[in-house]
Amino acid sequence: MKKLLISILVISIVIPAFGQRRKKDDEEAVPTFVEGIVYALPRTGVRVYVKVVQEKFVPGPYAAYAEQLLGITNAKNREAVKWSFEDVKMETFAEPDPDQVYKALGDASFLLNLTPDGRLAGINSEFTAETGPTVKSNEFITTPKYDDGFSFENFNDSPMYTTGDSTNNFRPVRKTVEEKASDAALRVLECRLNQYDIVSGLLDEFHPDGDAYRISLNELKQMEKNYLSLFTGRTTYSHEVFSFDFVPTASGGNGEIIFRFSDEKGVVPSTDLSGKPVMLKVEPQNDLEKKYTGLVKSDNPVAGESGVYYRMPGVGTVSLIYELKIIASVRTAIAQFGSVAPVPEELLFGDYSLKIHPETGAIESVSKK
Numbered sequence: 582m583k584k585l586l587i588s589i590l591v592i593s594i595v596i597p598a599f600g601q602r603r604k605k606d607d608e609e610a611v612p613t614f615v616e617g618i619v620y621a622l623p624r625t626g627v628r629v630y631v632k633v634v635q636e637k638f639v640p641g642p643y644a645a646y647a648e649q650l651l652g653i654t655n656a657k658n659r660e661a662v663k664w665s666f667e668d669v670k671m672e673t674f675a676e677p678d679p680d681q682v683y684k685a686l687g688d689a690s691f692l693l694n695l696t697p698d699g700r701l702a703g704i705n706s707e708f709t710a711e712t713g714p715t716v717k718s719n720e721f722i723t724t725p726k727y728d729d730g731f732s733f734e735n736f737n738d739s740p741m742y743t744t745g746d747s748t749n750n751f752r753p754v755r756k757t758v759e760e761k762a763s764d765a766a767l768r769v770l771e772c773r774l775n776q777y778d779i780v781s782g783l784l785d786e787f788h789p790d791g792d793a794y795r796i797s798l799n800e801l802k803q804m805e806k807n808y809l810s811l812f813t814g815r816t817t818y819s820h821e822v823f824s825f826d827f828v829p830t831a832s833g834g835n836g837e838i839i840f841r842f843s844d845e846k847g848v849v850p851s852t853d854l855s856g857k858p859v860m861l862k863v864e865p866q867n868d869l870e871k872k873y874t875g876l877v878k879s880d881n882p883v884a885g886e887s888g889v890y891y892r893m894p895g896v897g898t899v900s901l902i903y904e905l906k907i908i909a910s911v912r913t914a915i916a917q918f919g920s921v922a923p924v925p926e927e928l929l930f931g932d933y934s935l936k937i938h939p940e941t942g943a944i945e946s947v948s949k950k
Contacts, residue, residue, distance in 0.1 A: 618695075619684045621678055622701060624681070625674075626674045627826070628674055628826050629824065629826075630670040630823075631824070632822045633823070634666075637660075639814055643762035643765060651812060656812055656814070669901055671901070673914075676828075684888050688930060689929040692931065769809055831865070836860040836863075837861055842903060858903075860902045861900070863900075864898045866918075870918060883926055890923050892916050892920070892942030893922060894943050896913070896918070897912070898912045934950055
């Protein structure tokens with residue numbers, strides 16, 4: 582009986598104590614979470630468009646007789662291909678900077694405006710992205726050259742054979758190249774003479790009107806050009822457009838090879854050593870960044886507590902260099918060459934609207950609602 586009373590007494594003491602401890606543990610286990618929104622500040626990239634032209638020369642079949650028959654000196658007698666730059670354009674684009682990714686915390690995260698790719702575009706503003714990010718492909722494929730059907734034989738009316746005579750039983754005789762060249766030279770001179778007769782009015786019968794006059798002259802000029810090409814050759818031109826993307830960095834002050842260029846092959850990859858390097862060099866304006874750095878510090882101990890930052894973009898000169906010569910340059914804002922600063926906390930709680938430029942991360946405007 583005595584043991585039973587002791588057991589009941591122990592249970593009555595332990596159970597309330599256990600219940601109190603459980604209640605205390607439950608109260609301590611209730612955590613408080615601070616959620617947020619992850620975003621990125623932008624960085625600036627440079628897209629280079631390069632338009633090149635191929636000049637292809639095919640010698641005429643009678644180039645060796647050009648000086649003898651027409652007095653044309655230095656007629657080329659070898660095929661040649663030469664590429665050259667025709668136009669260069671540069672434009673900038675923005676993308677999320679992997680080195681500037683933040684998480685806005687608390688009430689400030691509910692007011693963020695973001696672009697479709699996660700860049701900061703505003704705080705409590707009316708920014709709306711009408712379309713998603715624009716995707717532009719960089720083309721590195723050379724367009725194949727299709728046969729245009731041209732042949733010098735198409736307008737060479739010199740016959741392959743001439744009639745024979747009694748010495749060879751009147752069998753056809755194959756004309757020599759020199760004889761064909763003489764016939765073509767004669768056609769050139771005839772075209773020139775006919776043009777002279779038309780212009781000087783020496784024809785027995787005049788053209789009925791001005792249109793007929795111009796058409797006759799144009800046709801004679803084209804015939805002369807065609808026959809003359811049998812001696813001087815033919816030059817054709819074709820164009821190609823390539824584009825390259827480059828993201829400047831602070832450590833890339835010496836420039837970077839974005840492609841190579843060959844007179845014989847045109848634009849080739851940067852790994853193809855048959856071409857000469859084409860470099861893209863970016864020179865930042867350091868004095869502007871230094872002034873930003875001196876003013877970006879805040880005396881407010883809670884500055885940046887909400888995790889909302891903006892950029893003060895830098896400025897740089899972008900140059901495309903080939904054979905130690907600048908062939909194109911542009912001066913533009915470059916976001917990553919500037920500084921990053923926290924948005925003042927008092928602007929983050931609904932009373933103000935901030936518009937952020939999504940291309941540079943800079944504050945465009947601050948207005949009170």
